[in-house]
Amino acid sequence: MKKVIVALFLLVLVLPCAFAQGSKEAVSAEVEYPTGPVTLICPWAAGGSTDITARAIASVAEARFGSPVVVVNREGGGSTIGTQEVALSTKGDGYTLLVGTINALAVLPHTMGLAYSPANFKAIGQVCSRDMGIICTADKPWNTITDFIQDAKANPGKYLVSCPQGGLQNILFQRLADMTGAQFRVYPVNNDTENLTAVLGGVSDLGVPGSYDVAAGQIAAGQVKVLALFSDKRAASLPNVPTLKELGFDLSFAPWTSLLVPASTPDSLVEKMRGVWREVIQSPELAALLAKNKQKPDYLDGAETQLTIEKQFKDFGETIKSMGLAAK
Amino acid sequence: MEKKDRIKLKGLVTVPGIAVGLAIAAVYLVLTLLIPSQVRMTQGHLTNARLYPYFVCICAMLLALGFALTFRKNEFTFDLGIWPMVLASLMLYFGTKTLGFYTSSVIVIAYMMLMWNNRCWWKILLTSILTPVSIYLAFTVGMRIFMPTGILI
């Protein structure tokens, strides 16, 4: 009787192995990809905008691949913990991807003195980007950003601009200020929601949220106006708002979201992945979901994405040093 | 013949309140001294970055000293006999890292049940197998959350 029990015991121990994630073998270009479950690491908490984008990508990819695509949240450190985990991973087997954002890859490594850089990654492709804009309440006297700049030059240090301290928006707005000689003070907020609350509540005079869409309801109701955009072209929904590029400032940035793998992934596999994931990223289903999430589908192929990230990393590095925000 | 009980009654440690208070104060003193090295002041900070940590640590130290003073006559007992449970949690932690979650949970459940003086082998077997299976069904199958694996599952 005891032997039967021991045998059953061992059998039950072994059974779940059939279901649990087994180890992946290295895949060569001739072999099918993907053959098993794929993990998308999202370095933000569940429910945030990046997480929703990741889940949208996962659901479309799963439908196409036929094997499970799971989003795993690894939040912390302002998205650096999850990013670093993938950066330093030696298990480049192509089944773990990072849903990376501009802050974690180009800005934070400088301000926080982190152990990784774009060299630790190989880009699979850029998925989407958002439009950053400068907002203020409708009762403010400025109609474009040039009005504000003149006002700020005349009253240095009077105005409060809300944005996450040391983040992308802070650096860009500071660059704008440096170009024009305007001086303002930063009101630190943690995320777009706090930013909007500060602007609506009259605590800050201007806000630079990660995407101006956070105020979409107020913009439609005429309570908030957008003074300028940080993008290449004017937005379709805001035909009267100029871009900073038009106004003569060389500031065109769109916070992007991309798929990346650790540098330890073999190049042949990366090529294969770029082709496979391109179909997912450029699919109409994903475009529809992204549009709903107020993200612009903005595909760049892997090689170009890699170049963009490296260039931005270098650019921001210099600006951050000159602003005195670099980690010692 | 009396069955050997795994229960020990020794292990009660009595600590006077003043020692507890001073211990807490000491911890915060160390933290306060560590602030200059652990909290960086960079140019970009809008306010003094060390202001808040100093404030909190010093308040904590003062309150802990107050605690030591007010409760100096009280005596608090700690039961060191709980070591099997602490050991179980550490076994689960390290076991998961090496062997894998499901394997070590089987072992740890069996260990804990033995510590709680269960003598029914079939109860132990049933619980230690059914629990990981239920977790697998609820977490992995139900919510797509994968438990860590090691050499085994």
Add this chain to the structure above:
Amino acid sequence: MASFLLIVQSTFTLKILLLILAGSLFGMIVGAIPGLNTTLAVAIAIPITFYLEPVEALALLSAVYKNGIYGGSISAVLLGVPGTPAAACTVRDGYAMAKKGQAKKALDAALYASVFADVVGNTILILTASWLAQFALKFGPSENTLLVVFALVVVSLVGSSSLLKGLLASIIGLSLAMLGMDPMTGSPRFTFGNINMLSGVTLIPTLVGMFALSEIFVEYSNFCHAKAEGKSVDVPQDKKSRLSLKEFFSYWRTLIRSSLIGVFIGALPGSGPSTASFISYSMAQRSSKHPEEFGEGSVEGICASEAANNGVCGAAYIPLLTLGIPGDTITAIMYGALVLQGITPGPLVFTQQGDMITGLYVTLFICSIFMLVLGKILCRTLTNVLNVPKGILFPVIMIICFAGSYSMNNTMYDVLVMIIAGVLGYIYKRIDMPIAPTLIGFILGSQMERSLLQSLIKSENNLSIFVGSPIAIAFVIIIVLMVGSNFWKLMKAKKQK
């Protein structure tokens, strides 16, 4: 009126009812598992909403949300560990009652109070949404700082007659929140170079550790001693234990006050169910006719805590719908889901999508009904969990806590945090320190620091900002009065000795 009936009719479709049922069950179960919280449950439900209509999506998410918050009280009563941080106050009285065999009564109290507050919250949402939202916007950084200070002071009195212990516990909570990243710049503090420490001490594993793991240690200790004396530690549950509606409604004052506190705090962007439930519990204790019962098994205490945390749910929709500003993390997720549906929450949503909003209101009430029914059924069966011998129950709980702590962030670091928190919780219980103030200090720590610094930046280091508005002045007065009355009571008691 005719169009309203039409909307009601269109909402009572089978699909929506099934979605609400599924969502309620899922939310309740996930909320009840220690280590998993409602945010995770809602996030998991999101991909399903991709393929649903707006009202259906909202119905599903609302069901998961409300039942998730309630589900936290199930494990609070049965296992002594809050399934969500908001249920931490419910643990005190709920678990005490369970130890006496009165678990079913405690669960009933939690359920009725949650449903009551749900209905109140929904009603206030419908009647006063935009007004309350505009009021909430008046809360600037100084008001937020004072709110946190108020919460800390009030909560320092929970769980222990000693203000000193309470304050020390709060400060310990604040110092735990200090580890990790500076909330302003993200630069590392006390991380000792370890990347995992960048996120600091994670909330849920600390919660699970301080409540559940420490309880396992304490119970084992009791078990060893009882065994030596030949006694048994298992207390059978009283099958007849239930809460009569008459007794429940006898606490109507506490219920209404707690629901209103919940609604008020829920309407403020950024504050959540835990703050509301702590404040409401403390206020209930202060104005109760039987304050000594609080902590030993007071039904009134459970009602106060649960009514507040469910009151927040209904109110959290207020800033979400009227301003497009989510009231807490879960409504932030709903915001994303709404946007995915092509709906823009904000000032115009009532005029442009009024039908959808009315449909939402109807589904909210349906959710409350489902919560009541499901809760009653679930609790009847779940109470039997407590009849399982402790020697089998606690090992299983340990594994569940472990799995739950790991699941939020998929990292063993969180599990280590849980174990250390368990030892810390054991020490707390042995020196009779209240855990609640540490918890709220921890939850509110970074918010306090942020609001404090924001206030100083806004006012350019001028402290008068803290008495700069009517709301701020009101808070300062209340805080001074509370601390003052406590000292006065202390002096009186000393004089009598």
